[in-house]
Amino acid sequence: MRPETLFVHAGAEPDAQTGALAPPLHLATTFAHGPAGERRAGYEYIREGNPTQDRFETALAALEGGDAALAFASGMAAITALLDALPPGAHLLYPQDCYAGLRVLATEFLPQRGVVATAVDVTDPEAVRAALTPQTHCLWLETPSNPRLRVCDIAALAALAHAHGALVACDNTFATPLLQQPLALGADVVMHSTTKYFGGHSDVLGGALVFARRDELHAAIAHRRHITGSVMSPFNAWLTLRGLRSLPARMAWHCANARRVAEFLAAQPKIERVNWPGLAADPGHAVATRQMRDFGAMLSIELRDGRDAALDFASRLKVFTNATSLGGCESLVEHRASVEGSQPVSPQNLLRLSIGLEHADDLIADLAQALA
Numbered sequence: 062m063r064p065e066t067l068f069v070h071a072g073a074e075p076d077a078q079t080g081a082l083a084p085p086l087h088l089a090t091t092f093a094h095g096p097a098g099e100r101r102a103g104y105e106y107i108r109e110g111n112p113t114q115d116r117f118e119t120a121l122a123a124l125e126g127g128d129a130a131l132a133f134a135s136g137m138a139a140i141t142a143l144l145d146a147l148p149p150g151a152h153l154l155y156p157q158d159c160y161a162g163l164r165v166l167a168t169e170f171l172p173q174r175g176v177v178a179t180a181v182d183v184t185d186p187e188a189v190r191a192a193l194t195p196q197t198h199c200l201w202l203e204t205p206s207n208p209r210l211r212v213c214d215i216a217a218l219a220a221l222a223h224a225h226g227a228l229v230a231c232d233n234t235f236a237t238p239l240l241q242q243p244l245a246l247g248a249d250v251v252m253h254s255t256t257k258y259f260g261g262h263s264d265v266l267g268g269a270l271v272f273a274r275r276d277e278l279h280a281a282i283a284h285r286r287h288i289t290g291s292v293m294s295p296f297n298a299w300l301t302l303r304g305l306r307s308l309p310a311r312m313a314w315h316c317a318n319a320r321r322v323a324e325f326l327a328a329q330p331k332i333e334r335v336n337w338p339g340l341a342a343d344p345g346h347a348v349a350t351r352q353m354r355d356f357g358a359m360l361s362i363e364l365r366d367g368r369d370a371a372l373d374f375a376s377r378l379k380v381f382t383n384a385t386s387l388g389g390c391e392s393l394v395e396h397r398a399s400v401e402g403s404q405p406v407s408p409q410n411l412l413r414l415s416i417g418l419e420h421a422d423d424l425i426a427d428l429a430q431a432l433a
Contacts, residue, residue, distance in 0.1 A: 064124075064239055064354075065309040072120025072302050086299040087112040109287045113295040117302045118269075124238045124305070125251050127271040129279050131286060132298055136234065136254025137162050138291035139268035141170075142282050143230060143250060144199070149175035151198035156183045156213070158206040160232065161401045183213040184345065186221060193225045202248070203232040204241075205345070208361045208397045208413040210336040212345025215352055219247025228278070234258070235387075239312050241353045244273045255293075255301050257388030261311055265300040267293045311390075314418050315358035321421040322414070322428065323360050331370070331432055333410070334363040358416040359387060361397075368409035371396060375412055377431035380423055387415035392424055 062070075076085050089111065092104040104110055114132050121130035133139040140163060147153060155167050157180045167178035181192045183202055193200075200222040204213045219229045230250040231243035237258045243251050253259065255267035272279045286292060293301075316339075323337040338349035339356030349356055364370040375383055381394040393415040397407035416424065 067124060068239065068309050069306050071123045071305060072116045073306060084113070084116055084299065084302055086295060088295050107295070108290050108292055111295050111298075113302070114293055114298045117293070117298040120302060120305060121253075121269050121271055125233075125271040126238075126242050126244050127251065127273055129275040130269055130271040131279070131283055132255070132293040133268040133270070133286065134291050134293055134297075135266050136252065136256060136268035137166075139252050139254075139270050140232075141166065142285055142289075142291060143252065143270055144171060144176070145174070145285065146278065146281050147171075147174075147176050147198050150196060151176050152194050152196040153178040153199050153201060154181050154183075154189065154192055154197060154227075155179070155201040156203050156206055156211070157181065158209045158211050159201075159203045160207045161397075161406070163201070163203070163232075164406065165402075183218060184211050186214065186217050189218055190221055193221065193227065195225075197222070197225055197227045199228045199230060201230050201232070202243070205235045205338055205349070205357060205359065207235065207359075208336075208407055208411060210235075210338060210343075210345070210359060210361060212338050212343075212349045214348050215243050215246040215248060219249075223247070235357050235359045236353060237308065237312060239309060240316075240355050240357060244271065246352060249273050250278070256386065258308060258312065258315075259301050259304050259388075261304040261308065261388060261390065263386060263389035263391070265297050265304070267297050267301050269293075311418065312355075312358070315416060316355045318418070318421045318424060319356070319358040319360060319416040322416055322424055325425045325428065326360075326362055329432055331365055331374075332362050333365040336361040336363070359413070360416065361411050361413045363408055364410045364412070366410075368398070371410050371412050372399075374431050378427055379430075380419060380427035381414070387413075389415070390418045392417035392419055 090107040118130040171178050182188045222229045229248045231248040232252045234254045251271040253269045326332050327335045337360035338345040375394050381392045384393045395413045397413050398405035398409050
């Protein structure tokens with residue numbers, strides 16, 4: 062079955078009791094059971110599982126080509142659940158260019174548990190090879206990365222990590238399984254901030270892990286989620302499940318708009334660099350062409366005249382909204398260094414753009430007037 066068809070039908074089976082085409086929403090927090098805890102329909106309490114979440118997880122596993130999935134309250138909850146499963150003394154490798162929340166976990170929280178984390182240039186397999194140690198339990202990948210859209214070779218890095226006995230996890234939020242399937246390239250676990258493209262309308266928070274195998278790691282993280290309570294609400298699972306059905310159409314328009322915007326910006330003298338793997342001159346273009354079906358709708362730009370020029374440009378935009386997050390219908394711009402906390406890593410002249418579903422001509426006209 063082709064991806065476009067799978068997205069429409071995954072988790073969307075007609076309701077067995079009523080025949081309704083829209084999936085039912087079960088809001089119950091608790092379920093009737095027998096006097097000795099006998100489960101009548103497989104459920105006991107919402108923290109352990111609920112029918113709407115189960116339907117959503119089944120759909121996620123099918124879309125990523127995995128054996129099982131777990132939904133979480135947020136993308137950060139999903140990342141934390143996986144990294145908290147690393148034992149004390151473990152070594153984590155993570156990308157130099159990555160989501161700021163992951164960097165904070167790696168530098169502030171994991172050391173408190175005795176986990177050593179090292180940032181590495183994952184676009185360079187030899188650098189990764191040199192950084193692997195006998196204690197390396199996990200190689201974390203993020204491709205395309207946030208916010209510089211760097212692309213790493215998932216298959217090559219998975220082979221390296223597995224040769225050292227390390228787990229490979231990949232953040233697939235920017236690409237979605239519609240454009241890239243890390244499990245098919247050798248990753249063991251895929252992470253999504255489902256808040257973004259899966260939800261698609263900037264109104265629902267969530268995260269997920271998809272596992273290549275329903276193994277001990279999956280069981281351990283499911284148990285951790287049950288006890289710590291970082292579950293996705295049924296309503297959020299229902300909204301995100303609804304978002305899946307329109308993602309192929311939305312993503313096609315997102316990507317087409319992004320190409321036109323990236324090509325326009327690449328020709329502007331005031332723009333020093335456009336980071337988007339769909340451009341032939343981008344360092345990650347060749348790898349992205351091999352492992353992605355399209356190049357996504359996230360890009361970043363670096364202005365020649367530094368931070369002040371970047372902020373001035375962002376302040377002049379009218380169709381683009383200055384806001385965090387991504388993947389919604391509306392186009393957003395964000396000065397990443399300003400929102401990364403007291404120790405920003407992103408270049409001060411960098412703006413991240415989430416290209417939405419407006420007409421490309423209107424987006425380009427807005428960018429043109431702001432540059433002028």
